[in-house]
Amino acid sequence: MNQWIENILRFVVLLLLQVLLFNNLQFFGLCTPCVYVLFLIALPPTLPRWVELLIGFAAGFILDIFCNTLGVQTAACTMVAYVRPLLIKNMIQDNERLTDTPSGTSFGRLTYIRIVAILVVLHHTAMFSLLAFSFHNWWMTLIQIVVSSLFTVLVILGLDLLKR
Amino acid sequence: MRTLLQFLVKYSILLLxxxxxxxxxxxxxxxxxYPQSAVLSSANRVSATLYEAGSTVSDYFSLRTQNRVLMDENAELRNRIAALENKLEGVEEDSLAQYVYADKNIEVRAAKVINNSxxxxxxxxxxxxxxRDGVGIDMGVVSKEGVVGIVSAVSEKYAVVIPVLNPKVSISCKLRKNGYVGTLHWDGKDYRFAELQDIARHIDVNEGDTIVTSGYSDVFPENLPVGIIDKAELTESDAYYNIKVRLAVNFKTIEYVSVIENKNREEQKLLEGVTQNK
Incomplete structure (x- = not known):
């Protein structure tokens, strides 16, 4: 029960942060960090996979409505929700670690950084490619992916350090 | 049948x-x-309320500049009133004035930008x-500096605008000095610049020329500022100029806009429709 409340709260806070702060933050139009992904990363690892997929779909859809980008975040977040359990299963053998909310302490610092980085890059690649749908300046999209992913990963790791 | 079921169970997650x-x-x-849906865009009540709350906070940071802009505009309007009054004095004696229909077919409504990219x-x-404020689909949106965009969706209290910075919009423009008409289009790169197309090579085009609306569409009235030519290129084989226009509106700092309603739009559309169907 407690876990439910924690996750819903995290969802609301991240949605507000994303819509009111991060979406307005652009360094030379290159960087649009999407810290919102943290909600998907921090879901309990014990969640059944179909539930996680539906949550990812819904979370992306809600963000899409706020950003006027119908379909883009939905596709990107669903992809993160599909890959995350595979990644966690692959990287963490010790089952005791899987009970908590994923964080630097429960997963081990290095593993957590790797999982966050992979999922964020995946999400941002999907997001920016779909946003750029049918446009030719692909190098611009590439720079956006790299810079934004870097920023998002740093913010998520910063939040993780703050929590302790 | 059994193999199919087994297959479905095994790959159920992947299929989902x-x-x-x-x-x-x-x-x-x-x-x-179809960007017309108001429910699934930022015009829906929840997200629009949120954006409005966010913009009330950020408003405080720009009060000083906004004040100055409004004062400038006030002064300019006052000057124009004075100039018009002067003109009117001369005209009132003249009985011709009463035979001219006043062109009162346009209504302007002020609005605030609560979300923008x-x-x-x-x-x-x-x-x-x-x-409920009278804003409708396909009305033109302008700011003090110039053309901003076209309303694409409305809900009860909010409206979504497709600005010039969206390739879905193209605006009919002309060169102010000689009246040649072209189409303004955004290429998705820089929020300060757009491209003017369809200006043929024999036309005299220089850097620094002013671009205004043509008045050929029923959305914008004539002669609203759009931008200034930043670069005009013409290679040997081109039939048309490659024109880069510096937009008059700064979309990064835009806060207040006016929505223009053309009251004669229906009449014009109907008439044009009748003629085309013949």
Whole structure:
């Protein structure tokens, strides 16, 4: 029960942060960090996979409505929700670690950084490619992916350090 | 049959994933074709209220500049009133004036921008005025500096605008000095510049020329500022100029806009429709 409340709260806070702060933050139009992904990363690892997929779909859809980008975040977040359990299963053998909310302490610092980085890059690649749908300046999209992913990963790791 | 069931059970998660992704893609493609839905855009009540709350906070940071802009505009309007009054004095004696119909077919409504983007390849803008304030689809939106965009969706209290910074919009423009008409189009790169197309090579075009609306569409009245020519290129084999226009409006700092309603639009459309059907 407690876990439910924690996750819903995290969802609301991240949605507000994303819509009111991060979406307005652009360094030379290159960087649009999407810290919102943290909600998907921090879901309990014990969640059944179909539930996680539906949550990812819904979370992306809600963000899409706020950003006027119908379909883009939905596709990107669903992809993160599909890959995350595979990644966690692959990287963490010790089952005791899987009970908590994923964080630097429960997963081990290095593993957590790797999982966050992979999922964020995946999400941002999907997001920016779909946003750029049918446009030719692909190098611009590439720079956006790299810079934004870097920023998002740093913010998520910063939040993780703050929590302790 | 059993193998099929086994297959379905084994790959159920992958299948669910694929189905959800397909739904997302359908949303994406359909949304690109039909942006009219007010519920699934930032004009819906929840997200618009949130954006409005956010913008009340950020408003305080720009009060000083906004004040100055409004004062400038006040002064300019006052000057124009004075100039018009001067003119009127001379005209009132003249009985000709009463035979001329006043061109009162345009109504302007002020609105505030509560959400805006400039960095995407398809940008949108949300206004705090909607249907109940008289804002409707396909009305033109301008700011003090010039043309901003066209209303694409309205809910009761909010409206979504497709600004010039969206390739879905093209605006009929002309060179102010000689009246040649072209089409303004955004290429998705820089929020300060757009391209002017269809200006043929024999036309005299220089850097620094002013671009204004042509008045050929029923959305914008004539002679509203659009921008200034930044660069005009013509290679040997081109039939048309490559013109880069510096937009008059700064979309990064835009806060207050006016929505223009052309009251004669229906009449004009109807008439044009009748003629085309013959």
């Amino acid at each position: 994933f694929l189905v959800l992704e397909i739904v997302a893609f359908i949303l994406l493609v359909r949304h690109n074709n 400039t960095h995407l390849q398809r940008n949108y803008m949300t206004l705090n005025k909607g249907e």
